[in-house]
Amino acid sequence: xxxxxxxxxxxxxxxxxxxxxxxxxxxxxxxxxxxxxxxxxxxxxxxxxxxxxxxxxxxxxxxxxxxxxxxxxxxxxxxxxxxxxxxxxxxxxxxxxxxxxxxxxxxxxxxxxxxxxxxxxxxxxxxxxxxxxxxxxxxxxxxxxxxxxxxxxxxxxxxxxxxxxxxxxxxxxxxxxxxxxxxxxxxxxxxxxxxxxxxxxxxxxxxxxxxxxxxxxxxxxxxxxxxxxxxxxxxxxxxxxxxxxxxxxxxxxxxxxxxxxxxxxxxxxxxxxxxxxxxxxxxxxxxxxxxxxxxxxxxxxxxxxxxxxxxxxxxxxxxxxxxxxxxxxxxxxxxxxxxx
Ligand SMILES: C[S@@+](CC[C@H](N)C(=O)[O-])C[C@H]1O[C@@H](n2cnc3c(N)ncnc32)[C@H](O)[C@@H]1O
Numbered sequence: 001x002x003x004x005x006x007x008x009x010x011x012x013x014x015x016x017x018x019x020x021x022x023x024x025x026x027x028x029x030x031x032x033x034x035x036x037x038x039x040x041x042x043x044x045x046x047x048x049x050x051x052x053x054x055x056x057x058x059x060x061x062x063x064x065x066x067x068x069x070x071x072x073x074x075x076x077x078x079x080x081x082x083x084x085x086x087x088x089x090x091x092x093x094x095x096x097x098x099x100x101x102x103x104x105x106x107x108x109x110x111x112x113x114x115x116x117x118x119x120x121x122x123x124x125x126x127x128x129x130x131x132x133x134x135x136x137x138x139x140x141x142x143x144x145x146x147x148x149x150x151x152x153x154x155x156x157x158x159x160x161x162x163x164x165x166x167x168x169x170x171x172x173x174x175x176x177x178x179x180x181x182x183x184x185x186x187x188x189x190x191x192x193x194x195x196x197x198x199x200x201x202x203x204x205x206x207x208x209x210x211x212x213x214x215x216x217x218x219x220x221x222x223x224x225x226x227x228x229x230x231x232x233x234x235x236x237x238x239x240x241x242x243x244x245x246x247x248x249x250x251x252x253x254x255x256x257x258x259x260x261x262x263x264x265x266x267x268x269x270x271x272x273x274x275x276x277x278x279x280x281x282x283x284x285x286x287x288x289x290x291x292x293x294x295x296x297x298x299x300x301x302x303x304x305x306x307x308x309x310x311x312x313x314x315x316x317x318x319x320x321x322x323x324x325x326x327x328x329x330x331x332x333x334x335x336x337x338x339x340x
Contacts, residue, residue: 003030003062005040006047008055011158013039015177016054018090025050028071030062053177053320073120077112091117092173094166095153096125099142101132114146125149128166137221138170138198158183158205163231169224170198175264178322178333179205182262182287189213191258193279195248195272196265200228200241207237212260215240220247248272257281264289266331277308283340285317291325292332301334313339 008016013032020026020041030042041055042062070076073091074084091100098117102110107129114127126147133140142151151166157176164171183205186192194203194217203217219225225245232238244251252275263269263276266289273288280286292300301316308314318335325331 001030001062001064002059003027003042004045004047005033005042005058005060005062006050006055007035007038007040007058009180010037010039011180012055012177013041014157015174017041019054020050021090023050027062029065031065033060033062051320053181070120073113073116076116076119079109087113092130093121093124094164094171094173095155096123097151097153097166098124098127099130099140099166100127101130110143110145114144118146126151133170137224139168139221140166140170142167157201158208160201160204160208161231161234162199162201162204163227164199165223165227169219169221169227171201174323175201178289181333182206182260183209185285186212186260190260191281192216192260193218193255193258193262195251195261195263195276196269197228197243197262198224198264200224200231200243202262202264203228203241203243204231204235206260207241208235210237212240214242214258216242216244218244218246218248218251220245248275252276252279255279257284259284260287261285262287266291266325273304274308274311277311277314277336277338280314280336280338282312282338284338286314286336286338288334288336289322290332290334291329293329295328297321297330297332300332304334305336308336315339 025043025047027042033040040060074087098121110129117127126149127145128142129145131141153164154161155164158180179201186206188211190212192212192215197203197217197219200217203215206212207215222245225243228243232241257279259281261280305314314336316334317337320333322331322333
């Protein structure tokens with residue numbers, strides 16, 4: 001049947017599918033269609049207001065989805081409807097692990113939720129209750145609620161498979177589109193720093209595309225760097241990435257300026273901004289991430305570049321919300337360019 005859809009690059013397909021599903025905009029009665037390097041996701045008619053970066057709105061012939069099991073994990077739970085309504089609609093999938101956050105009132109029933117997710121998500125081995133990320137290394141506190149095995153897994157995104165340990169080093173599958181977006185901007189011969197790299201998804205995606213002359217990934221959590229090295233060992237491009245276990249305080253003073261710098265330390269990055277901006281070569285770009293209160297977003301870019309005036313001429317050439325962070329704040333990406 002003919003219906004409305006969103007045409008998205010395959011690399012972002014899963015991410016956008018989840019965002020549409022969370023927003024109640026995805027049609028589950030129709031099949032996702034494939035068009036070469038693109039997927040066409042069937043949507044409800046009114047998709048006004050979704051960011052243009054999600055994809056191109058189109059009209060297409062879709063096949064009807066064959067009847068299958070429940071379309072929501074909550075339908076596997078024999079609970080009253082009002083209680084099911086209090087369950088989160090979304091959860092994260094990291095490799096063969098599912099992570100979910102639950103309202104406190106539902107925690108006594110966490111094992112039931114875990115079993116439902118284990119049954120619902122194909123190929124899943126372990127379900128964890130996500131208690132959030134903490135401390136300077138942004139390690140995630142997780143609690144097993146169903147399934148078995150360790151928190152170690154391999155997560156596939158943007159055509160690469162990353163070694164991840166959900167508990168020992170930061171990783172979020174919600175940043176996949178961001179990793180791809182930055183990697184796609186890297187031009188032939190650019191040198192790249194991935195600062196606060198975690199298990200290295202920016203660095204690995206950039207190296208995989210093959211245009212960068214060099215990629216250096218830095219993190220103060222040695223376990224994150226060990227995981228990155230595990231990933232790199234599996235790829236022919238691995239030897240071209242330098243993985244450095246060091247705090248920025250030790251790395252930055254010796255760093256020569258390069259064309260692309262990523263700084264993804266959203267709560268504390270601001271304190272490193274001037275010393276990181278010094279490592280951006282003339283004409284180069286800094287991809288800077290920050291959690292910003294929605295009331296302060298307008299004008300935040302100007303505040304950032306004003307703080308860099310003593311170092312030279314910088315301008316915010318693009319900014320966008322990556323995803324909501326809390327009811328009143330967003331994770332925001334700022335692309336800051338140094339004048340050539
Ligand atoms: C939000 S995570 C970034 C993860 C990664 N860029 C990604 O996209 O998945 C922040 C990382 O910064 C690291 N970190 C925190 N303070 C640091 C510092 N002073 N120097 C270097 N790394 C630091 C933490 O260990 C953590 O892995």
